[in-house]
Amino acid sequence: MKKDEVPQDLSSLGKITKEVCYATDNDGKYVTKLSSGWEVKITALDTAWSDIEKRIAAARQQVLEGKASPLLFFMEYRLMDVAILAGYTGFWKWQVKRHLKPEVFNTLSDNKLQKYAEAFNTKVDDLKTMTVHED
Numbered sequence: 551m552k553k554d555e556v557p558q559d560l561s562s563l564g565k566i567t568k569e570v571c572y573a574t575d576n577d578g579k580y581v582t583k584l585s586s587g588w589e590v591k592i593t594a595l596d597t598a599w600s601d602i603e604k605r606i607a608a609a610r611q612q613v614l615e616g617k618a619s620p621l622l623f624f625m626e627y628r629l630m631d632v633a634i635l636a637g638y639t640g641f642w643k644w645q646v647k648r649h650l651k652p653e654v655f656n657t658l659s660d661n662k663l664q665k666y667a668e669a670f671n672t673k674v675d676d677l678k679t680m681t682v683h684e685d
Contacts, residue, residue, distance in 0.1 A: 556583040568585060
């Protein structure tokens, strides 16, 4: 693709970041050019984020219904799975799975809750109430 043909379609990420693309200049040499987005990629990203938002909403509902602990909500919100959360906290994966049960989560020590809060970049009180503060 020519340097002047690099897509500049505005996306939700275009306000935050730009992507480096490789294109050819007038002499046929490869050069880098910043792109604010590309329609096909924007559609794919919007679809993916829509799916993530649905998963977050479903996790919140499971917590409200007493079927899961707030850890599930924050795992979805922070795009983590059990293995990633275990890595951040130092807990075994089986422990994290166990802590996803509300009856177990409600008995966790302050020290364990603090580890989870740090992993999710939040406070223990916000962890318990599924409150998100974005800076």
